[in-house]
Amino acid sequence: MSRQLSYHEQVEVFARLRAANPQPKGELEHLNAFTLLVAVALSAQATDASVNKATRDLFPIADTPQKMLAIGEEGLIPYIRTIGLYRNKAKNVIRLSELLVERHGGEVPSSRAALEALPGVGRKTANVVLNMWWGFPSQPVDTHVFRVSNRTGVAMGADVVAVERGLENHVPVEYQQLSHHWLILHGRYTCVARKPKCPTCLIRDLCTFEEKTPE
Template identity: 65%
Template sequence: MEMFRRFEVQRPEPTGELEHVNVFTLLVAVVLSAQATDAGVNKATRALFQIADTPQKMLALGEEKVGEYIRTIGLWRNKAKNVILLSEALIRDHGGEVPGDRDALTKLPGVGRKTANVVLNMFFRQPTMAVDTHIFRIANRILLAPGKNVDEVEEALLKVVPEQYLLHAHHWLILHGRYVCKARKPECERCVIADICKAPEKTNDIPAPLVRWEETGLLPAK
């Protein structure tokens, strides 16, 4: 698919923006990121992960202390509770290790399908599709994989994204939605897929093609 070919040229090795030091801290960071920005989570967890980078250390820290570190994050009380319960479950059921299995991950406190998919993709290098608000919006806006809910969009994306691009597809879409195809005002003039985008409306109704290819470093496929 030409869209993902261009994303790959633009960002050959896209990475998530949540800071972490190992798979456990990645899992915790993703849990904390629900209804919060990555920047806000990073600001709160830098100090936390310096002293609690394993389930055992996090459990020893305790719910109250964890709460003090993440107080600036939305829903911090419930999230602090889940982080402790999560740590307990990892120690009790998995020997303190984060499992590389979706079913096992989603049984952990505070871990939903999206969180599990992020961890499986970023650490275990599995070609999963973690549908967040950015991906849900873009999939519907540009008619890539329309769906009424995140499950429908995830299923549709897994069908339409070519296998060779699946490993990085969710990161490409998230970054595109965060920095270019924004919710309130998409910056179509900066978009590397503007001329092939199927969105019914574009910024200021500027007709495609919009991209100055010499500025993006990309060339349209012939």
């Protein structure tokens, strides 16, 4: 069982993560706010690599809601067929494009409530767009962030909303803008699900996870 890190431990954790990667970036490829929104919506239960592979041909010809609507649902499906749940996602992308045109003049809104009102856009997707495009220090919680936050003691919580609140409450403010990038990358490449790479982890001595992978 992990314990919640103290404020000074939090500072040290994120200072080390920042020193190792000063400007972390999301791995989903996008051209603008609309393509970021679509990419994140498509990434639900799919890898960033699979989404990037599908959207490299799609986004150059459909980088606005209007252009996406011109392609239509049946025209969109061939581009995203390799992504899980592609039929439902195609419906959502076309419908959210319609609503962006109808309600927001074709622009992506900067309100969480407005974003979450769009089909296929949940709290995590809204938080990613708010953070990466609008520069708001929101805390998107995916499976990597959830696992790393609980394991290390950065933010403890039984569900994603509790972890999101924990990150808002415990991560020092100077690190909040980029904290989810550091946590995602740490979870993707070091603090992996089945056999975390504890021997090479740069925050091993601060992490409160008791079942560390031995040397």
